[in-house]
Amino acid sequence: MAENAATMNEFLIKAVGLGAIRGERVLFSDLSVEAKAGEALVLRGANGAGKSTLLRMLGGLSRPDAGTVERPVRHHWIGHRNGLKPHETPRAHLTHWGRVWGSTADAIEIASHMGIERPFDVAGRLLSAGQKRRTAIARLLLADRPLWLLDEPFSALDTQGKALVTSLIDRHRASGGAVITALHGEAPFEASGEVQL
Numbered sequence: 737m738a739e740n741a742a743t744m745n746e747f748l749i750k751a752v753g754l755g756a757i758r759g760e761r762v763l764f765s766d767l768s769v770e771a772k773a774g775e776a777l778v779l780r781g782a783n784g785a786g787k788s789t790l791l792r793m794l795g796g797l798s799r800p801d802a803g804t805v806e807r808p809v810r811h812h813w814i815g816h817r818n819g820l821k822p823h824e825t826p827r828a829h830l831t832h833w834g835r836v837w838g839s840t841a842d843a844i845e846i847a848s849h850m851g852i853e854r855p856f857d858v859a860g861r862l863l864s865a866g867q868k869r870r871t872a873i874a875r876l877l878l879a880d881r882p883l884w885l886l887d888e889p890f891s892a893l894d895t896q897g898k899a900l901v902t903s904l905i906d907r908h909r910a911s912g913g914a915v916i917t918a919l920h921g922e923a924p925f926e927a928s929g930e931v932q933l
């Protein structure tokens with residue numbers, strides 16, 4: 737009985753019967769998504785298919801037009817936009833979110849790990865696309881949260897940046913986390929499953 741209960745509670749996110757209508761268009765309907773500890777799901781679909789919409793629903797940022805989302809654990813959501821303001825430096829960005837989340841992590845150490853120590857005090861508007869993406873991804877390291885919802889996490893990253901984010905995902909899964917990513921290209925990690933939109 738206890739074993740059954742444990743199995744039932746194993747998922748880090750479970751969405752059932754999800755539907756999204758935007759304008760006159762049904763983006764998706766009766767869609768179910770579930771991720772357990774150690775899993776990495778990839779959301780696939782053409783431009784405009786609804787991947788970002790689905791990720792926002794999974795993260796509680798928009799209300800499903802149908803269906804339910806159960807998320808018994810805390811999560812990080814990194815959108816396809818980086819969320820870095822034009823005047824904001826990586827230092828200010830990471831310090832701000834660290835404060836909001838009550839993080840004890842060292843922002844400088846995180847920046848160094850993410851390879852953004854050089855532009856740490858450069859305003860967001862002056863950063864390269866890849867440096868902005870690295871800054872956004874760095875938020876994952878501020879607070880330990882089991883579920884990661886990532887919208888095109890590899891976009892604008894160079895080879896070394898892609899390898900870095902892949903290693904973060906692998907490490908997260910190995911420590912019992914789960915990841916759901918919207919991706920266009922090849923997944924540089926071993927996916928547990930795909931959701932086609």
Ligand SMILES: Nc1ncnc2c1ncn2[C@@H]1O[C@H](COP(=O)(O)OP(=O)(O)OP(=O)(O)O)[C@@H](O)[C@H]1O
Pocket residue numbers: 758759763781782783784785786787788789790816918
């Ligand atoms: N509030 C809205 N009103 C009307 N249409 C919307 C609204 N929000 C999103 N859409 C439309 O829903 C569709 C799905 O958008 P979404 O960003 O989820 O697609 P996507 O699969 O992530 O695309 P991409 O691969 O280009 O990032 C798009 O056609 C978008 O214009």
